[in-house]
Amino acid sequence: MKKSPIFSLVLLILLLASGLLISKWFGGSPPTTYRFDQNRAYRDIEMQLSFGARTPGSQAHQQTIDYIVEQTRQAGWQVELHHTQRLGHPITNVIVKRPNPGAPQIILGAHYDSRFFSDQDPNPSVHDQPVPGANDGASGVAVLLELARSLSPDLPIDIWLVFFDAEDQGNIPGWDWILGSRAFVEEIPINPAAVVILDMIGDADLNIYLERNSNPQVASQIWETARKLGFEEYFIPQYKYSILDDHIPFLERGFAAVDIIDFDYPYWHTRNDTLDKVSADSLGIVGQTIHDWLSRYE
Ligand SMILES: [Zn+2]
Numbered sequence: 001m002k003k004s005p006i007f008s009l010v011l012l013i014l015l016l017a018s019g020l021l022i023s024k025w026f027g028g029s030p031p032t033t034y035r036f037d038q039n040r041a042y043r044d045i046e047m048q049l050s051f052g053a054r055t056p057g058s059q060a061h062q063q064t065i066d067y068i069v070e071q072t073r074q075a076g077w078q079v080e081l082h083h084t085q086r087l088g089h090p091i092t093n094v095i096v097k098r099p100n101p102g103a104p105q106i107i108l109g110a111h112y113d114s115r116f117f118s119d120q121d122p123n124p125s126v127h128d129q130p131v132p133g134a135n136d137g138a139s140g141v142a143v144l145l146e147l148a149r150s151l152s153p154d155l156p157i158d159i160w161l162v163f164f165d166a167e168d169q170g171n172i173p174g175w176d177w178i179l180g181s182r183a184f185v186e187e188i189p190i191n192p193a194a195v196v197i198l199d200m201i202g203d204a205d206l207n208i209y210l211e212r213n214s215n216p217q218v219a220s221q222i223w224e225t226a227r228k229l230g231f232e233e234y235f236i237p238q239y240k241y242s243i244l245d246d247h248i249p250f251l252e253r254g255f256a257a258v259d260i261i262d263f264d265y266p267y268w269h270t271r272n273d274t275l276d277k278v279s280a281d282s283l284g285i286v287g288q289t290i291h292d293w294l295s296r297y298e
Pocket residue numbers: 115136168269
């Protein structure tokens with residue numbers, strides 16, 4: 001997916017115009033010292049894959065919950081397990097908080113489950129096997145874990161990191177998509193100023209387009225942050241897909257939610273969604289962008 005020169009010029013004009021509209025938000029100078037540790041985040045993907053496919057009810061699924069709890073508690077966050085059930089299945093969302101009463105609440109989310117079936121694989125004989133989920137699942141979790149280790153505790157926001165269960169089991173009898181995030185929104189009292197979902201953001205060939213259901217104001221803040229960091233070829237300010245993801249339950253309740261997803265991933269729901277398809281650089285691009293967006297949030 002390449003941009004044409006004419007498109008780039010139009011894009012530049014649009015971005016300059018949108019920059020004027022959100023100039024208040026960009027009043028502060030960008031943080032210069034922080035570097036998102038993309039290699040440590042990459043090791044979080046390796047760790048999740050070492051457990052195996054994190055399908056609901058599996059040992060790997062429980063090990064992932066334990067790992068998220070351990071890593072975020074070590075980094076000094078409050079951790080709660082939200083246990084519930086949907087369609088007869090147990091659901092565990094991991095809620096990680098750094099409370100700051102009175103400050104705007106920001107929720108960052110990622111799903112940690114992996115899909116039971118690789119039903120998009122070109123080889124039909126492996127459709128009954130689980131998706132390894134290096135990108136689809138593990139990448140978003142990895143960026144949230146590294147943010148948990150490295151975000152300043154002094155940010156003037158009430159930040160939650162939520163690791164959603166059971167996002168990825170739609171079109172399977174007895175299951176549905178986004179069960180964990182729906183249960184979270186229905187059962188946990190929240191009032192977020194912004195919600196950002198990270199899903200499939202580790203592709204070594206990173207192309208993140210604007211997603212059509214997402215809140216345009218929050219999306220433009222994030223894409224503008226990426227542009228200022230020099231990441232405009234990865235955060236492409238052009239609409240492409242309309243995705244059913246963990247941002248939808250928040251949008252349905254009127255919250256400003258955005259899905260950051262690279263859906264141009266040929267290994268989606270295949271047995272080839274493996275470690276060699278993701279890169280530390282991509283985790284760094286997304287992690288640095290989210291960090292800098294949060295750091296300038298007022
Ligand atoms: Zn998926």
